Amino acid sequence: MSSYSPIEILSNKKVLYAEDEEGIRENITEVLEMFFGQVVAVGDGREALDEMTLGNYDVLIFDICMPHLDGLEAIKAIREEDKKIPIIILSAHTEKAYLWRAVELKITKYLTKPYDEEALLGALELVALELVDNHVDVLFSNGCIYHTDEKTVHREGRMQQLSNNESRLLEFLIQREEQAVTFEQIYDYMWEFEQPSKEAIKSIIKELRRKIGTECIKNIYGIGYRIALQ
Amino acid sequence: MHYSNRKRFFSVKSKTIILVLVVYILLSVVFFFIRYLDIKDFARADQQLKLQRVQLVYEETRKRIGKFYVTRGFANINSYGIKQAFETKNAKNLHRFSLPRWQVIVKENPYLESFCFYDEEGRLLTYFGERPPDTLLYADTHAKGYDGFWHDAQSFNYHAVSVAKDAHGQTIGYLVFVINPKFFLSEINKLTNIYAYILYQNKENKRLVWKLKDNPTMDEIIVHNQVQHLQKITIKDTPYISYVIEGRGWGIKDDFSIIFLQDITYWKTLLDKSIIQSLIILLLLIVATSLLINYGFNVILKELDASNKRLRESRNELEHLNENLQVKIKSEIEQKLKKEREANEKERILVHQSKMASMGEMIGNIAHQWRQPLTQLSSILINLKLSYDRDKLSREKFHKKIKESNEQILFMSKTIDDFRNFFASQKHKKRYRISSVLHSVRKLMGASLKNNDIVLTIEIEEDFEIEGFSNEIAQAFLNILNNAKDILIEREIQDANITIKAFTQDNRNTITIEDNAGGIDIDPIEKIFEPYFSTKHAKSGTGIGLYMTKTIIEKNNHGTIEVSNGTEGALFTVTL
Numbered sequence: 001m002s003s004y005s006p007i008e009i010l011s012n013k014k015v016l017y018a019e020d021e022e023g024i025r026e027n028i029t030e031v032l033e034m035f036f037g038q039v040v041a042v043g044d045g046r047e048a049l050d051e052m053t054l055g056n057y058d059v060l061i062f063d064i065c066m067p068h069l070d071g072l073e074a075i076k077a078i079r080e081e082d083k084k085i086p087i088i089i090l091s092a093h094t095e096k097a098y099l100w101r102a103v104e105l106k107i108t109k110y111l112t113k114p115y116d117e118e119a120l121l122g123a124l125e126l127v128a129l130e131l132v133d134n135h136v137d138v139l140f141s142n143g144c145i146y147h148t149d150e151k152t153v154h155r156e157g158r159m160q161q162l163s164n165n166e167s168r169l170l171e172f173l174i175q176r177e178e179q180a181v182t183f184e185q186i187y188d189y190m191w192e193f194e195q196p197s198k199e200a201i202k203s204i205i206k207e208l209r210r211k212i213g214t215e216c217i218k219n220i221y222g223i224g225y226r227i228a229l230q
Numbered sequence: 231m232h233y234s235n236r237k238r239f240f241s242v243k244s245k246t247i248i249l250v251l252v253v254y255i256l257l258s259v260v261f262f263f264i265r266y267l268d269i270k271d272f273a274r275a276d277q278q279l280k281l282q283r284v285q286l287v288y289e290e291t292r293k294r295i296g297k298f299y300v301t302r303g304f305a306n307i308n309s310y311g312i313k314q315a316f317e318t319k320n321a322k323n324l325h326r327f328s329l330p331r332w333q334v335i336v337k338e339n340p341y342l343e344s345f346c347f348y349d350e351e352g353r354l355l356t357y358f359g360e361r362p363p364d365t366l367l368y369a370d371t372h373a374k375g376y377d378g379f380w381h382d383a384q385s386f387n388y389h390a391v392s393v394a395k396d397a398h399g400q401t402i403g404y405l406v407f408v409i410n411p412k413f414f415l416s417e418i419n420k421l422t423n424i425y426a427y428i429l430y431q432n433k434e435n436k437r438l439v440w441k442l443k444d445n446p447t448m449d450e451i452i453v454h455n456q457v458q459h460l461q462k463i464t465i466k467d468t469p470y471i472s473y474v475i476e477g478r479g480w481g482i483k484d485d486f487s488i489i490f491l492q493d494i495t496y497w498k499t500l501l502d503k504s505i506i507q508s509l510i511i512l513l514l515l516i517v518a519t520s521l522l523i524n525y526g527f528n529v530i531l532k533e534l535d536a537s538n539k540r541l542r543e544s545r546n547e548l549e550h551l552n553e554n555l556q557v558k559i560k561s562e563i564e565q566k567l568k569k570e571r572e573a574n575e576k577e578r579i580l581v582h583q584s585k586m587a588s589m590g591e592m593i594g595n596i597a598h599q600w601r602q603p604l605t606q607l608s609s610i611l612i613n614l615k616l617s618y619d620r621d622k623l624s625r626e627k628f629h630k631k632i633k634e635s636n637e638q639i640l641f642m643s644k645t646i647d648d649f650r651n652f653f654a655s656q657k658h659k660k661r662y663r664i665s666s667v668l669h670s671v672r673k674l675m676g677a678s679l680k681n682n683d684i685v686l687t688i689e690i691e692e693d694f695e696i697e698g699f700s701n702e703i704a705q706a707f708l709n710i711l712n713n714a715k716d717i718l719i720e721r722e723i724q725d726a727n728i729t730i731k732a733f734t735q736d737n738r739n740t741i742t743i744e745d746n747a748g749g750i751d752i753d754p755i756e757k758i759f760e761p762y763f764s765t766k767h768a769k770s771g772t773g774i775g776l777y778m779t780k781t782i783i784e785k786n787n788h789g790t791i792e793v794s795n796g797t798e799g800a801l802f803t804v805t806l
Contacts, residue, residue, distance in 0.1 A: 021602055021605070021606065023606040023609070023634065023638070024602070024605050024606045024609050027606065027609035027610050027612070027613045027631075027634075028609050028612075028613075030613050030617070031609070031612050031613050031616055034616050034617070034620060034622070065680075065681050065682075065683065067683070070683065090605075092598070092601040092602070092605070092681055093681075113601050113602075113604070113605035113608075114601065114604040114605040114607065114608035114609075115605070115608060116608055116611075116612065117611070117612040117615055117616065120612055
């Protein structure tokens with residue numbers, strides 16, 4: 001096994017962090033930036049919801065007590081659209097009522113303030129594992145293995161490093177195993193504002209096929225792609 | 231003292247009884263005497279009446295009979311042949327012509343003894359009935375007809391004389407009716423029911439007695455005794471009283487008496503009876519009075535004894551009470567002191583509980599206040615460590631983070647000071663501005679409210695000065711704010727807010743605290759100030775917060791606190 005921690009899975013992921021206390025927000029953002037590919041920090045629940053409409057976040061980290069719209073209310077709204085996205089709550093509240101509400105919202109981890117490094121990293125690790133459905137290593141139909149933490153592919157004794165875009169797309173496809181992923185879905189997830197051509201996707205797919213094996217990423221004509229796992 | 235004591239009882243009672251009895255007896259004697267006199271008077275009046283009646287009857291009878299027979303005599307004289315017979319002294323004719331008349335008259339009166347004719351010389355011509363005296367001794371002494379008792383040696387009778395005269399007025403003879411004195415007795419008897427006697431005593435002391443009925447004992451008296459008028463005579467135990475009516479004869483001096491005796495047994499028995507009656511009544515009265523007085527005395531004495539006993543009892547009770555009073559007072563005082571101590575102890579416990587509750591709440595507030603800096607500190611530490619681990623910790627970043635940390639530590643230290651100041655007990659009253667209290671309240675509660683998304687607005691219209699214990703007042707407000715906060719959270723109020731206003735109204739320093747939690751649903755609403763009254767769930771409510779608030783404001787700071795429901799929620803109005 002590699003010396004990598006599952007937390008490395010997050011290195012190509014995008015996180016939305018909501019916290020109204022500036023001092024805390026700054027520090028935690030700096031910490032999160034060490035693990036995530038991209039960190040967006042907002043000051044309250046309403047901003048968080050606005051940010052969510054852009055829609056390509058992999059993980060949410062929310063405080064509960066925020067002005068305008070509290071964290072739990074924001075999460076409730078988000079959960080109506082997205083049932084899978086892993087969520088961490090960082091809250092000063094220890095009251096049972098809050099915990100119960102959190103349970104209903106399928107929260108990955110509920111951290112109470114103040115938290116230490118271990119608790120925070122533990123939570124991040126849990127989120128990371130959840131993102132890969134607890135499989136750090138993915139075995140493809142042709143026997144090729146993808147290490148989600150290292151973002152590397154082992155094929156016939158050779159190891160190849162995947163670029164950020166490659167790993168992001170690959171993991172997006174792996175998450176939607178056994179289902180056709182449309183070009184639109186890929187656009188939305190991979191790019192926020194600019195609308196690249198179909199060629200951009202095709203070039204990433206081409207490179208992935210070269211590294212993993214063509215048979216592992218199937219073309220679904222006119223729709224998109226589908227991953228073939230073992 | 232015992233009233234039933236024999237000696238005393240007897241002397242008092244018997245004295246009274248004797249006195250009353252003497253009075254009774256005296257009265258009875260007087261009454262009896264009056265009654266006796268009455269009876270005597272009655273008897274005398276009765277006797278007088280009887281006498282008068284007899285007298286009347288006698289006199290009336292005499293008048294009537296005299297007139298009657300004189301008239302009869304004249305009628306006879308004037309009837310056919312009588313005058314001629316008188317003139318001619320023809321006794322035979324007189325007898326013959328007068329016979330029918332005699333026959334009628336004798337039937338009318340059984341006491342008519344004889345009917346006689348005398349000539350002008352008083353010689354007897356003829357007669358009917360008993361033989362009369364041969365000569366009419368009193369003839370020619372009267373001009374007209376006359377009547378009266380006439381007596382001579384042999385007889386004593388009543389005579390009614392009519393004088394016969396010729397045409398020249400010359401007396402030609404006398405016509406006399408002789409009537410037995412018994413006739414009068416009979417009349418008296420008939421009209422008065424009295425048997426009387428007529429007693430005549432002539433010159434030779436010969437007594438003649440006429441009577442209607444034989445009564446040997448009575449006869450004896452009449453015959454042998456010189457009967458005086460109104461003389462009391464007792465015969466065979468029967469008392470009589472005698473009456474004598476003096477009659478006057480005619481032509482001679484000898485008088486006669488009509489005597490009758492009245493049986494006065496009735497009066498005597500009446501007197502006796504009255505005496506006996508009086509005695510019996512007296513006796514009965516004496517007995518009744520004695521009994522009554524005795525009974526009355528007994529009752530009174532019994533009552534006296536009873537009341538005496540009660541008096542003694544109440545006196546004993548009083549003594550007992552007096553004896554016990556001190557003990558009672560002592561124990562009462564002890565009990566009162568004990569109760570006071572207990573109350574004080576209760577109050578102390580309450581104050582303590584309140585303080586503990588406040589402290590609990592304060593610790594909650596401190597936790598809120600500290601959570602943010604603590605979290606920031608921990609975030610900084612995590613940041614530093616991870617940065618260092620990744621060799622990304624620049625010198626600038628390190629110093630920046632240290633500075634940041636110090637700021638947070640300072641803030642925490644300040645917070646602790648605030649709370650410590652709040653809990654430090656204030657020994658003396660001091661003057662303070664309401665704004666200072668309200669701002670310290672905001673300092674203490676701010677984080678807690680903010681963490682619960684509650685907006686606290688403080689509007690100071692007039693920053694008045696108050697003298698007192700500012701910490702206590704702050705605690706009072708904190709209690710109200712805590713309640714407002716709890717209810718706002720419990721009811722999940724959107725846009726929760728609490729507004730505190732300070733102003734002066736009618737010269738009173740007024741502070742209002744209003745929330746928008748919808749108000750207090752308790753009737754009467756003042757109940758919220760009672761100790762141990764809580765609507766909160768057991769974990770958060772001790773039920774003394776508002777009680778302490780009221781105590782602090784009203785007792786310790788001489789203010790007032792009222793609660794009502796405003797437009798949006800509970801409204802507390804405090805005046806200081």
